[in-house]
Amino acid sequence: KQEVTQIPAALSVPEGENLVLNCSFTDSAIYNLQWFRQDPGKGLTSLLLIQSSQREQTSGRLNASLDKSSGRSTLYIAASQPGDSATYLCAVRTGANNLFFGTGTRLTVIP
Amino acid sequence: EPEVTQTPSHQVTQMGQEVILRCVPISNHLYFYWYRQILGQKVEFLVSFYNNEISEKSEIFDDQFSVERPDGSNFTLKIRSTKLEDSAMYFCASSQAALGEAFFGQGTRLTVV
Numbered sequence: 199k200q201e202v203t204q205i206p207a208a209l210s211v212p213e214g215e216n217l218v219l220n221c222s223f224t225d226s227a228i229y230n231l232q233w234f235r236q237d238p239g240k241g242l243t244s245l246l247l248i249q250s251s252q253r254e255q256t257s258g259r260l261n262a263s264l265d266k267s268s269g270r271s272t273l274y275i276a277a278s279q280p281g282d283s284a285t286y287l288c289a290v291r292t293g294a295n296n297l298f299f300g301t302g303t304r305l306t307v308i309p
Numbered sequence: 310e311p312e313v314t315q316t317p318s319h320q321v322t323q324m325g326q327e328v329i330l331r332c333v334p335i336s337n338h339l340y341f342y343w344y345r346q347i348l349g350q351k352v353e354f355l356v357s358f359y360n361n362e363i364s365e366k367s368e369i370f371d372d373q374f375s376v377e378r379p380d381g382s383n384f385t386l387k388i389r390s391t392k393l394e395d396s397a398m399y400f401c402a403s404s405q406a407a408l409g410e411a412f413f414g415q416g417t418r419l420t421v422v
Contacts, residue, residue, distance in 0.1 A: 202351075229408045230408060232410065232411065234413070239418075240415060240416070241315075241400060241413050241414055241415035241416045242352070242400065242402075242413040243413075244410055244411065244412055244413070247409075247410040287352065289352070291408060293365060296354045296357065296365055296367075297342075297344075297352075297354060297411060298354070299351045299352040299353070300351065301350075301351050
């Protein structure tokens with residue numbers, strides 16, 4: 199069964215710093231990987247979708263990379279802002295209609 | 310910007326009662342999903358729905374649960390005979406394609422007392 203792990207579980211950084219969030223998965227036979235943001239008590243906001251054939255995907259200050267063979271993805275956030283404070287979840291799609299989620303990294307950006 | 314809408318945002322129900330959680334997926338999407346997140350735990354897949362039938366379901370999705378698309382816009386999750394352990398945030402999601410980007414609603418927080 200697919201297991202998705204995110205490290206670290208929590209991260210605090212000063213405003214303006216660049217940071218990297220990590221996601222690893224045990225079964226490399228994935229179709230794609232999606233990064234989400236979750237604010238406390240709220241829904242999931244899709245940030246980036248990266249297909250299994252892609253190595254990188256960018257949206258604004260966010261850059262996601264994927265190394266499918268080693269079962270790893272990273273989310274790079276440039277020039278962090280207090281508004282970036284949230285929990286970041288990665289999820290992999292191994293079946294046609296099923297996302298497996300990690301436990302998330304809770305990010306706090308300190309003004 | 311199109312979004313997935315869920316109602317109600319919070320529902321409290323007594324153990325043993327039936328609840329219906331409602332969702333309006335993005336209008337041109339064809340694939341619909343329900344996920345749940347028990348407090349402090351991972352988001353878990355429950356069921357996917359395409360072409361008016363269930364396409365995949367997890368072991369969580371037993372006979373207590375059912376889904377329906379009663380009209381062209383709504384997608385519902387019914388939970389019969391609720392138990393305390395059904396308390397969770399329930400998320401509806403939709404995507405345009407089978408392997409496409411999934412868009413999630415804001416969730417319904419279900420509290421069973």
